[in-house]
Amino acid sequence: WCKQQGQSYRFYSPEMDELEVERRLIEMDLTQAIERAEFQVHYQPQVNLRTGEVIGMESLLRWNHPGRGMISPATFIPIAEELGLIVPLGEWVLKTSCQHAKNWQQWSASPLRVSVNLSMRQFQQDDFVDRVAAILAETGLDPKLLVLELTETCLMQDVKTTITILSKLKALGIEISIDDFGTGYSSLNYLNSLPIDALKIDRSFVQHLATSEGANAISTAIIAMAKSLRLKVVAEGVETVKQLLALQEMGCQAMQGYLYSPAIPIAEVEILLQADRRL
Ligand code: C2E
Ligand code: CA
Ligand code: CA
Ligand code: CA
Numbered sequence: 001w002c003k004q005q006g007q008s009y010r011f012y013s014p015e016m017d018e019l020e021v022e023r024r025l026i027e028m029d030l031t032q033a034i035e036r037a038e039f040q041v042h043y044q045p046q047v048n049l050r051t052g053e054v055i056g057m058e059s060l061l062r063w064n065h066p067g068r069g070m071i072s073p074a075t076f077i078p079i080a081e082e083l084g085l086i087v088p089l090g091e092w093v094l095k096t097s098c099q100h101a102k103n104w105q106q107w108s109a110s111p112l113r114v115s116v117n118l119s120m121r122q123f124q125q126d127d128f129v130d131r132v133a134a135i136l137a138e139t140g141l142d143p144k145l146l147v148l149e150l151t152e153t154c155l156m157q158d159v160k161t162t163i164t165i166l167s168k169l170k171a172l173g174i175e176i177s178i179d180d181f182g183t184g185y186s187s188l189n190y191l192n193s194l195p196i197d198a199l200k201i202d203r204s205f206v207q208h209l210a211t212s213e214g215a216n217a218i219s220t221a222i223i224a225m226a227k228s229l230r231l232k233v234v235a236e237g238v239e240t241v242k243q244l245l246a247l248q249e250m251g252c253q254a255m256q257g258y259l260y261s262p263a264i265p266i267a268e269v270e271i272l273l274q275a276d277r278r279l
Contacts, residue, residue, distance in 0.1 A: 026079050029065065034089060038064050041096045042263035045272065046115070046234060046256045049248050052279035054272070056113035056147070057104075058256060059097040060263040061089075081119055090122040091131065098139040098146065100266055105145075107273040115147040115177060120154040129168040136172065143173035149200065150176065152184025159190055166195045177234070182222060192229060199226050203237025206257070210242040223250045 033039060043057035063071040080086040094116050101114035122128060136143050148169065155162050155178065166176055177198040178191075182205055201222050208215035219235070226233045235247050238257030247255055260279055264272070 022075075023079060026071070026076050027083065030076060030080055030083065030085055033063060033065075034085075034092060036066075038066065039089070039092065040064060040265065041093055041100070042265055043100070043114075043269050044256050044263040045261050045269075046113075046254050047260050047279045048254055049244070049252055053110065054108075054112065054277075055110070055254060056115060057101070057269065058115040058149070058263070059093060059100075059117070061093055061117075062263075077119065081121055084121065086119045086121050087125065090119055091135075093117075094132070095135045095139065098135055098141040100269070101145055102139050102141045104269070104273055107270065111142070111145055112273075113145045113147050113175070114141075115149050117149045117179065118154070120151075120157065123150060123154055123165065124157075129165060129172070132169065132174070133172055144175070147175040147177050147198070149179040151179050152181065155194060156185065156187075156190065159193075163194060170195045177232075182218060188225070196231065198232035198234060201233060201235045201252070203257075206235050206237045206243055206247070207239075209246045210240075216246065219247070219252070220250050223252050227251070 040062045042060050042062050044060060045054045046056045046058060047053065048055045061073045061077070063073070063076055065071050077086065080089055097114045097116050101112065104112050104114075125131070132146075132148075136146065155166075169176060175197040176195065177200055178196055179200050180202040181199040183202045199222060201219055205215050205218050205222075209219060210216070223233050232254065233252050234254045234256065235243075235252050236256055238244055238247065238255045238259050240259060243257075244255065244259060261272070
């Protein structure tokens with residue numbers, strides 16, 4: 001970016017590195033981006049590994065910046081978290097995703113779930129459960145079709161409070177999934193006591209499947225453990241047929257990844273669902 005726009009970073013201060021300038025620019029623009037409707041929610045299909053059917057979509061936030069094009073959530077979400085903007089932004093994502101998911105059901109023979117990523121700040125709001133309930137009521141989405149994705153780090157922050165909040169969400173009928181599983185530090189003991197429904201095997205393990213013994217062993221262990229705890233397993237970041245076959249053999253239920261589809265804009269989701277394209 002800096003190269004494209006010449007030497008504009010010099011403007012700030014010679015000591016500031018590129019990243020710091022980037023951060024400040026994003027900070028300024030983020031504040032107005034919601035009002036200017038620069039955000040979009042894209043969706044990555046999740047596929048049943050036994051039947052090849054699309055069973056749901058993960059909602060992934062995109063920022064279409066007027067001057068800079070698409071900015072990755074990996075860049076702007078940490079900044080939105082720091083500024084506290086993730087709370088209104090996350091709420092917008094949740095509401096938009098529920099509206100879209102409500103609409104998809106007409107094109108699908110079986111119910112389609114939507115998985116929404118949550119940041120810790122959102123989850124820790126005092127009235128979080130009420131807000132989710134209000135969005136479900138407003139959009140009319142069946143709570144059983146909403147999955148909330150939380151990371152281990154977020155869940156393990158304060159386990160007692162986590163259990164209380166998760167129990168309330170479960171009482172509404174919502175599913176809970178642990179994102180990036182295997183990369184955090186959750187104790188297996190706590191895992192058993194959390195009211196969760198699914199685990200997502202992190203891409204870092206999936207990536208090396210069928211090439212590294214270690215990655216195979218970890219995925220096999222996660223799948224076996226999930227089975228004994230009666231949890232669903234979704235593998236993320238599946239890019240090759242080899243990885244897919246390895247996961248099928250291990251008994252993993254579902255996958256998402258570039259092999260089937262990247263995250264796509266809402267208009268393409270509608271086309272994909274109407275075409276009923278199987279894996
Ligand atoms: P995540 O939740 O682990 O999402 C998976 C990321 O992997 C997504 O990146 C997705 O586009 C990418 N991906 C999917 N399949 C493949 C594949 O086969 N190969 C590779 N190399 N990558 C794949 P994305 O969309 O850039 O999102 C990055 C992260 O930003 C997400 O990681 C999530 O932590 C965060 N994020 C995205 N949307 C939201 C949101 O609405 N709220 C919050 N709090 N976080 C979000
Ligand atoms: Ca996720
Ligand atoms: Ca993930
Ligand atoms: Ca990840």
